[in-house]
Amino acid sequence: MSGGSYAGDGAYPSSYYAASAHSAPSRPPLAGDVETDVCVVGGGFTGLSAGLDLAEKGHRVVLLEGARIGWGASGRNGGQIVNGLNASLETIAARYGKATTDFVATVVQEGGAIIRERIAKYDIACDLKRGNIFTAFTAKQMAELEAKQALWRTYGHDNFEMLDAAGVRRHIATDAYLGGMIDHSGGHMHPLNLALGQAAALESRGGVIHEASPVVSIEALDGKPVVRTADGLVRPRTLILAGNAYLGGVVPELDTRIMPFSTQIIATEPLGARGRELLPTDMCVEDLRYILDYYRLSADGRLLFGGGTVYGGTDTADIRAKILPNLEKIFPSLKGARIDFAWSGNCAISFSRVPQMGRLGPNSYFACGYSGHGVVGSHLFGRILAEAVDGDLSRFDVFAHVPWTPFPGGRRFRVPYSALGSWWYGLRDRLGV
Incomplete structure (x- = not known):
């Protein structure tokens, strides 16, 4: 059975992460009828985070992944632990009021804490390192950093x-930057190995994972769900x-809430001492532009450098030419350095840049x-989903009640609209305004 048309044959893309991933078992596709407490659709950080928390609480968990664990964004991203949501606390305060902002401020660093908790608890080898740096090109960006430091400090x-x-x-x-700011609670790691480690942890708690099992339909969302794949079905009490x-289009109600976008990463040859000279404190970096660059050193001394945005989730024809x-x-000084890997992957943005959470x-x-902050956001929201399924809706309800804003122009025009906005903000970045 294949991984579905969206995933080709289900094999990992040719990335540095796939080339350096730890060995993992091949989990068999779903076959036949299965009943369980919870069915999780998606073997990335959200599904693994929710599934592992629920398995630890004693729930029977079956997780369906259309390709391989971490095949999507969770195994391809920049590997950076950047605290917060895409929408800043200032933006959330302006849109949704003080009560929502006060709540969000209590959770903006929790995703990173969950990652470290899991790594320590299950002894996950994923090259964890501490510290990330936000860099500024302009005085305006420096002022943004100073305001962020002051606001976050008011919340402890x-x-x-x-x-x-x-x-x-x-x-x-x-010499490219005017200044910057370190988040000492940030960091970076090998995201695919983190996903694989959490999958093994889920199985150690009794969870069952089926790879190469893309969902073809979901029935009775308004009642007791039935999840169908090509060769089987799951009848859970609860669906995540x-x-x-x-x-994809399996759940049209969600397709309108988000828009896929792709980002690209290249990995140099191992740089040795030259890499340590470029990033002597081995922190990860991202700048403050709308279309930003982000980079870090891998465990074997490669520079992993990412950026770029393509709305609609299509791939760039020549990733090296775009990012290099x-x-x-x-x-x-790296001009002429060998590029050993180049890959892209899809993330998803909401129009408000606030993650979407709710019930169907x-x-x-x-x-x-x-919206580009999925490494920490997915772990946090996975935990909040698990709390809700386990009966505690207090944190879930806060996010579920945040108003949903559709993309202007609907599905047909969301890509050109967003591309136009990206061009405008990119121009402002280039002009320094």
Whole structure:
């Protein structure tokens, strides 16, 4: 059985992460009828996070993945633990009021804490390192960082350190930035190995995982769900939809809430001492532009450098040609360095840039639309989904009641609308306004 048309034959894309992944068992496709407490659709961070929490609480969990564990964004992303949501606390306050902002402020660092908790509890080897740096090109961006530090400090998050240009150079060997800010509670890791480790942890708690099992239909969302694959079906008491950008049209109610977009990453050859000179403190980095660059060193000394945005989830024709000039602007000394890997993958954005969470029926839950902050957001929202399924709706209800804003123009025009907006904000970045 294949991994479904969206995943080709279900094999991992040719990325650095796939090439350096730990060995993992091949989980058999679903066959026949299965009854369980909880069915999770999607073997990325959201599904694994929710499934593992529920298995730890004693629930019977069956997880269906259309390809392989971590095949989608969870196994292809930049590997950066960046605290917060895409929408800032300032934006959330302006849109949704103080009560919602006060609540969000209590959870913005929880996703990273869950990652570290799981790594420690289950001894997951995924090259975890501490610290991430936000970098600024302009005085306006520096002011944004200073405002963020001040606002987060009012909520007790005092782990930020402001940097001037000389301070940035102590961490990044470039003259490109005016300044920046370190989040000492951030970090980076090998995301595919983190996903594989959590899958093994789920199985150690009695969970069952079926790979190469794309869902072809879901029935009775408003009652007791029935989840069908090509060769079997699951009858759970509760359903969790965690497919995000790769759920496709199986659940049309969710397709209108998000839009896929792709981002691209290249990985250099191992740089050895040269890499340690470029990033001597081994923190990950992202800048404050609308279409940002992000980069870090891998465990074997490669520079992983990502960026770019293609709305609609299509692939760039030449990833190297798109990303390499950005890398060389930051690190001119790497011009001519060998590029060993280049890959892309789809994430999902919501129009509000706030993740979407809710129910499609009394026993069907979903979370999606992390808008570029999925590493931490998916772990946090997976935990909140698990709490809701286990009977505690207190945190779930806060996010479920945040108003949903559709994309202007609906499904037909959401891509050109977003591309136009991306062009406009990219122009402002280039002009420094």
